[in-house]
Amino acid sequence: MQIGRxxxxxxxxxxxxxxxxxxxxxxxxxxxLWLSVSEPAPGLxxxxxxxxDNGLLHLIWTTVRVCLITTVLSVTAGYLIAxxxxxxxxxxxxxxxxILLLSFWISVLVRAFAWLTLLSRNGVxxxxxxxxxxxxxxxxxxxxxxxxxxGMVHYMIPxxxxxxxxxxxxxxxxxxxxxxxxxxxxxxxxWRIFLPMTRPGIVAASSLVFIISLGFYVTPAILGGGKxxxxxxxxxxxxxxxxxxxxxxxxxxxxxxxxxxxxxVLSRFMKLSEAFGAR
Amino acid sequence: xxxxRKNSLFSFRSLLIVAWIMCGxxxxxxxxxxPVSLTPKRxxxxxxxxxxxxxxATLFTSDLWxxxxxQSLVIATSSMVLATGLGTFCAVGLWRVSSRFSELLRVVLxxxxxxPPIISAMAFxxxxxxxxxxxxxxxxxxxxxxLSSPMVMISVSAALANFDVxxxxxxxxxxxxxxxxxxxxxxxxxxxxxxxxxxxxxxxSWDETVVALFISKFDVYTLPRRMWDGIRENTDPAVAxxxxxxxxxxxxxxxxxFWISKRSARHLESA
Numbered sequence: 001m002q003i004g005r006x007x008x009x010x011x012x013x014x015x016x017x018x019x020x021x022x023x024x025x026x027x028x029x030x031x032x033l034w035l036s037v038s039e040p041a042p043g044l045x046x047x048x049x050x051x052x053d054n055g056l057l058h059l060i061w062t063t064v065r066v067c068l069i070t071t072v073l074s075v076t077a078g079y080l081i082a083x084x085x086x087x088x089x090x091x092x093x094x095x096x097x098x099i100l101l102l103s104f105w106i107s108v109l110v111r112a113f114a115w116l117t118l119l120s121r122n123g124v125x126x127x128x129x130x131x132x133x134x135x136x137x138x139x140x141x142x143x144x145x146x147x148x149x150x151g152m153v154h155y156m157i158p159x160x161x162x163x164x165x166x167x168x169x170x171x172x173x174x175x176x177x178x179x180x181x182x183x184x185x186x187x188x189x190x191w192r193i194f195l196p197m198t199r200p201g202i203v204a205a206s207s208l209v210f211i212i213s214l215g216f217y218v219t220p221a222i223l224g225g226g227k228x229x230x231x232x233x234x235x236x237x238x239x240x241x242x243x244x245x246x247x248x249x250x251x252x253x254x255x256x257x258x259x260x261x262x263x264x265v266l267s268r269f270m271k272l273s274e275a276f277g278a279r
Numbered sequence: 280x281x282x283x284r285k286n287s288l289f290s291f292r293s294l295l296i297v298a299w300i301m302c303g304x305x306x307x308x309x310x311x312x313x314p315v316s317l318t319p320k321r322x323x324x325x326x327x328x329x330x331x332x333x334x335x336a337t338l339f340t341s342d343l344w345x346x347x348x349x350q351s352l353v354i355a356t357s358s359m360v361l362a363t364g365l366g367t368f369c370a371v372g373l374w375r376v377s378s379r380f381s382e383l384l385r386v387v388l389x390x391x392x393x394x395p396p397i398i399s400a401m402a403f404x405x406x407x408x409x410x411x412x413x414x415x416x417x418x419x420x421x422x423x424x425x426l427s428s429p430m431v432m433i434s435v436s437a438a439l440a441n442f443d444v445x446x447x448x449x450x451x452x453x454x455x456x457x458x459x460x461x462x463x464x465x466x467x468x469x470x471x472x473x474x475x476x477x478x479x480x481x482x483x484s485w486d487e488t489v490v491a492l493f494i495s496k497f498d499v500y501t502l503p504r505r506m507w508d509g510i511r512e513n514t515d516p517a518v519a520x521x522x523x524x525x526x527x528x529x530x531x532x533x534x535x536x537f538w539i540s541k542r543s544a545r546h547l548e549s550a
Contacts, residue, residue, distance in 0.1 A: 009457030013372030014384060017365040017428055021388055025425050028402035029394065077301055084298035087291060096302055098537075103305035105529050107486040109503050110522045113510050114308045117315055117323060117519070124311060124325055157305060215395020217489050222510055232397040236492070239401060252398045259393065272386075 033256070035249035046250035056247075060254070063230045066145065066220070067213040070152045075205050077153070078160025082201075085161075086168040097165075104158040112222040115151050116142055143225030151219040159212060160205040167201025200270055207266045211259050231255055309526060316519035323516055334520040344505065344517060348524070351502040354416060355484040358423035363477040365424070366431025371465055373432075374439045375447070385432075392429040399426065400493040407494050414496040422494060423484040430483060431476035438472020439465075471543035478536045482529055 036046055050056055085096045118124045119141035126138035141147055175197070179189040217232035224230070231251050238248035263272065318324050319331035338344045369388065373381050391399065403422045404413070412418030442465070450460040466473070488503040495504060502521060509518035 007376045010372040010375040013368040013461075014376070014381075015372075017369035017388060018384060020365060020421075021391070021425060021428065024406065024421060025391060025399070025402065026387065028406040029390075029398065031405065032398065032402050080294065081298045081301055084291075084294050088295060092295070096298065099302040099306055102530070102533060103302075105482055105533055106306070106309050107503070107522075107525050107529065109486065109488050109506055109510070110309055110312065110525055113506070113518065113522055114311050116510065117311050118308055127325075154305065154308070157301070211393070212395075215397050217397050218507075232395065232489075235397055235401065239404065240493070245405075248401065252401055255395060256398060259395065263393070 032249050033253050035245050036253040039246040039249065046246045049247060049250070056251075059229055059231060059234055059251075062228065063214065066148060066152065066228070066230060067210055067216075069149055070156055070213045071206050071210045073149070073153045074156035074209050075160045075164075075202065077157050078162075078164055078205060079198075079202070081157070081161045082164035082168055085165050100158045100161055104162075108155060108218050109222075111155060112151055112219050115147070115154070115223055119147060119150070142223050143227055145224070145228050147223035147225070148220045148228045148230075151223040152213060152216060155219060156209045156213060160209050163205045163208060164198065164201040167198055167204070171197050203266065203269050207262050211262055214255055214258055309522075312519045312522035312526065315516060316523050318516055318519075321516070323519065334516045337517045338520045338524070341517070343500075344502075344521065347500050347502045347505040348521075350416075350499055351485055354419045354423060354499075354501060355481050357416075357420045358427060358484045359477050359481040361420060361424035362427040362431050362480040363473060366428045366476060366480075367435050367466075367469075367473050369428075370432045370435035370439060371461065371469075374436065388432060389429045391426045396426075396489040400490045403490055404493040413494055414498050416499060418494050419491065419499055419501070422490050423487060424480075426487070426490065427480035427483040430479040431473075434476030434479060435469060435472045438469040442468050471539050474539050475536045478532050478539075482532050485528060486525070 037044060039046075050060075081096065081100070085093050088096065116123070120126070120143075121138045121140065123141075125141070126135075129135045130138060141150070171194070176189055176194055179193045180186070184192070215232055216230060217236065220228055220230045221233045224233075231254075235248045235251050238244045238251075266272065314325055315323055316334055317330040317332070318326040319329055319333065320326075373385060399422075403418075407413045407418045407422070410418075412421070446464055446468070447460055450464045451457075455463070486503060487501075488507055491501050491504045492507065495501065502525065506518055506521050506525075509515050509521070
């Protein structure tokens, strides 16, 4: 009884946020999921469209392809940055960390705008290249899949690097030294010792990047220029322009299933709070 | 070690250079907004020769831009206060009660961070229509507060992890109530975590675009929303000036967060 009375006040403190989140967020999300099987008529009609409409399959394939490429590229780049940070001297490490955090917080809209200014047909880079006589015709960097990938990889690199660095930082540096003193070369040491030990970091970073990429809206809409249609933009058109909630909520349901599927796989490897909470 | 490094395929020095170049690419492109915002021309371009502040003049005198910036400021500040209040109380509560149920609670409360913004936007849109919150300050503030509350929870929980539970127990054993303990013992100790959580909440709302596109229309038109229009039309260099202002605010907020964490670290050392 005593314990119950002691914690009663603390339970009460969790209530306001819990009530707000459940009633004004959790419930609305569930109602969106419900729409996917009830709008315009009850049943699985919306999901059946996946097998009838090639446009929808193409949309999903584009989204998954872009997200997979983004994940591979940004985790590779993030790995390199995290690796260097791990072995760099304290001063350099702090600066690299500050830059990562800064880019982490620069608005996604501002970044898409910057890439558009730099890379469009009469943008800064093309003007420079044509002016310098290096190319005759401007190169099409944006308003295509390349532009979307540049924008997304650029956005996701800090999300990949930070969990990787946390993981590497927890590895005992003496293990690599031991491998070296036992005669293994630097490449063998990296390939057989260090890389396998960072596998949890790679899994966590890849999952995080993939999950966030799935829902990307601003970057593909601006840098894809209407030519690279991903699920989020399609959904917004369905709702804001044509008011077709059925297909939109079906796609949202698929996206959520993708997100939680990845999280489920991840949770088999590690505690989710460790994968994300460390940040 | 230096002998060994010479033998490796890539020397650490060259890796270091590559990492620095990559980090440069992470932040430098955004800076292109600065020269573009100073162009004397009426379309997006780099200035050649003379510079002009006319686009900043547009930004700071046009009713549309000033109105949007003001609305963004009001919404970001209000949602920050709301999220920080609710998030802090909740994090402290969860810290002292631990059970299977509280772990479940934690996961539910982190959902706004995990669920893609486009789905959150759909959910808010549909519910806000029913509650007549579409295109209102209240609607934007509540939505942004919900989205940023996990940031506050994470930040405050991290601060609580470094807080000695025995201080709380001592306070309670000496007869202080939960309320007194909260205000006189716990909150003073975790202030830095609360402040940095608040700053993250502010930036999140200040930059938020996707949900704003869904739940605001005419009366409420935040800065990101107006920038979004400008970028899609791709003509007005005032967007570049707005981008510079946005980056500056983010930078100031980050420096503030950095300063707070540094100060609290010093405080811990001296204690």
